[in-house]
Amino acid sequence: MDLGLIYSIEETPAGLRVEMTMTSPGCPLASYLAGEARRAVVAVLPEVADVEVVLVWDPPWSPARMSEAARARLGGSSADDGPGWFSV
Amino acid sequence: MTGSAPTEGAPPPPPRALVALSVLSGAVALAAGIAGGLLRSGWALPVAPGAPIAHHGGLMVCGFLGTLIGVERSVALGLRWPWLAPLLSGIGGLMILGDLGGDWALRLILAGSVVLLAVTLAILLRQVALFTAVPVLGAVCLVAGNAHWTAGRAIPELVHAWMAFLLLTITGERLELGRLRRPPTSASRALGLLSALYVGAVLAIPWMPGPAVALAGALQIGLALWLWRYDVARVTVRTSGLARYVAVCLLLGFLWLAASGALLVAIGPVEYGLGYDATLHAFFLGFVFSMIFGHAPIIFPAIFRVPITYHPAFYVPFLVMHASLLARLGGDLVGSASWRSWGAAGNAAAILGFPAVLVVTGLREARRQASEG
Numbered sequence: 001m002d003l004g005l006i007y008s009i010e011e012t013p014a015g016l017r018v019e020m021t022m023t024s025p026g027c028p029l030a031s032y033l034a035g036e037a038r039r040a041v042v043a044v045l046p047e048v049a050d051v052e053v054v055l056v057w058d059p060p061w062s063p064a065r066m067s068e069a070a071r072a073r074l075g076g077s078s079a080d081d082g083p084g085w086f087s088v
Numbered sequence: 089m090t091g092s093a094p095t096e097g098a099p100p101p102p103p104r105a106l107v108a109l110s111v112l113s114g115a116v117a118l119a120a121g122i123a124g125g126l127l128r129s130g131w132a133l134p135v136a137p138g139a140p141i142a143h144h145g146g147l148m149v150c151g152f153l154g155t156l157i158g159v160e161r162s163v164a165l166g167l168r169w170p171w172l173a174p175l176l177s178g179i180g181g182l183m184i185l186g187d188l189g190g191d192w193a194l195r196l197i198l199a200g201s202v203v204l205l206a207v208t209l210a211i212l213l214r215q216v217a218l219f220t221a222v223p224v225l226g227a228v229c230l231v232a233g234n235a236h237w238t239a240g241r242a243i244p245e246l247v248h249a250w251m252a253f254l255l256l257t258i259t260g261e262r263l264e265l266g267r268l269r270r271p272p273t274s275a276s277r278a279l280g281l282l283s284a285l286y287v288g289a290v291l292a293i294p295w296m297p298g299p300a301v302a303l304a305g306a307l308q309i310g311l312a313l314w315l316w317r318y319d320v321a322r323v324t325v326r327t328s329g330l331a332r333y334v335a336v337c338l339l340l341g342f343l344w345l346a347a348s349g350a351l352l353v354a355i356g357p358v359e360y361g362l363g364y365d366a367t368l369h370a371f372f373l374g375f376v377f378s379m380i381f382g383h384a385p386i387i388f389p390a391i392f393r394v395p396i397t398y399h400p401a402f403y404v405p406f407l408v409m410h411a412s413l414l415a416r417l418g419g420d421l422v423g424s425a426s427w428r429s430w431g432a433a434g435n436a437a438a439i440l441g442f443p444a445v446l447v448v449t450g451l452r453e454a455r456r457q458a459s460e461g
Contacts, residue, residue, distance in 0.1 A: 026164045060215045
């Protein structure tokens with residue numbers, strides 16, 4: 001949650017639907033982390049019948065989605081977070 | 089939280105058969121490549137010396153690392169067609185070893201690198217950004233290097249293209265994570281410029297080796313300094329456990345990258361020999377294998393679906409690698425074949441010991457959890 005990878009959590013007729021992203025579309029951990037996210041939800045809410053985790057790329061993740069706590073831990077500058085080749 | 093239109097369903101786990109075939113062929117290329125390295129450094133081994141000695145570099149870079157990176161990218165995209173990249177390079181490596189198919193072995197490896205280039209372009213199209221563009225430049229260099237290889241050029245002429253493939257692939261990955269530290273836009277521009285100039289220098293090496301090698305070496309130092317300055321490892325090295333271990337691997341790797349660049353500037357274009365051995369192994373073992381040692385505990389669970397738990401024993405192969413690499417380069421620089429040989433043996437022990445440490449510590453953790461649960 002601190003990195004802002006979870007975009008939404010919604011109740012559905014079947015259970016819960018989680019939309020999440022990765023810091024990069026080239027991240028090989030996508031499938032693994034989606035499974036971990038599902039396990040984390042099930043651990044907290046075992047009564048939910050079905051937890052669907054969906055990977056989305058739009059809008060792309062940017063550092064602006066990080067929590068203040070995560071920013072403080074990782075340091076760095078207050079860069080422009082807008083779209084563009086050289087913006088982060 | 090904001091809503092958004094999903095562009096993918098739930099990401100599928102990687103197909104087991106494709107993972108197994110790719111990883112097995114990569115592992116065979118690695119074993120043969122290590123055997124070839126030991127034979128070259130003077131050790132007598134009970135294996136046929138032909139292909140492993142003649143194609144040590146190709147087996148390590150294309151058969152092993154190219155296949156491994158192809159697997160990583162295929163897992164990331166979650167599609168079937170990208171698996172052609174590791175399969176083609178893996179099968180090509182096996183054909184080299186079996187002395188099968190003549191020139192077709194190298195052609196398959198070249199075809200695999202073209203697929204890998206398409207994979208990096210597919211990732212770029214998902215998100216157009218510097219960190220997805222830099223690996224495309226790396227894949228272009230791999231295609232160029234393999235085209236030269238297929239055309240019969242000597243390895244010293246094309247090995248820089250292989251180095252550029254690995255350096256730019258790794259730089260793209262580190263840049264992606266470096267965004268967590270939010271480097272200033274000027275720093276991103278500097279990295280884009282360094283990468284573009286570096287590719288230009290590397291691609292020019294077969295035609296103007298003297299100035300192009302020196303420029304590539306200087307730019308390699310520049311990239312190492314950038315990574316040292318902006319990588320998130322500078323922050324995470326002050327933490328503990330796995331995060332600290334990964335950061336230590338990365339930072340030491342960046343130092344070796346700079347050292348290799350300095351050797352390129354100092355020695356210039358070299359044919360086979362001790363200077364060549366020092367320059368290349370500072371890069372491939374000091375830099376690239378540091379990245380592998382650092383990334384493997386994070387990436388392997390994604391590929392093999394097996395959790396890996398950090399253990400301080402991870403530092404043992406890491407230390408063996410760097411101590412033996414120092415011995416090897418010392419031997420190279422003073423002309424001692426004995427130091428070089430013992431250093432190479434230590435390098436091999438570290439590479440083979442690393443997966444052994446992962447397996448042993450993983451089994452201990454699984455037993456501990458079973459006894460508790």
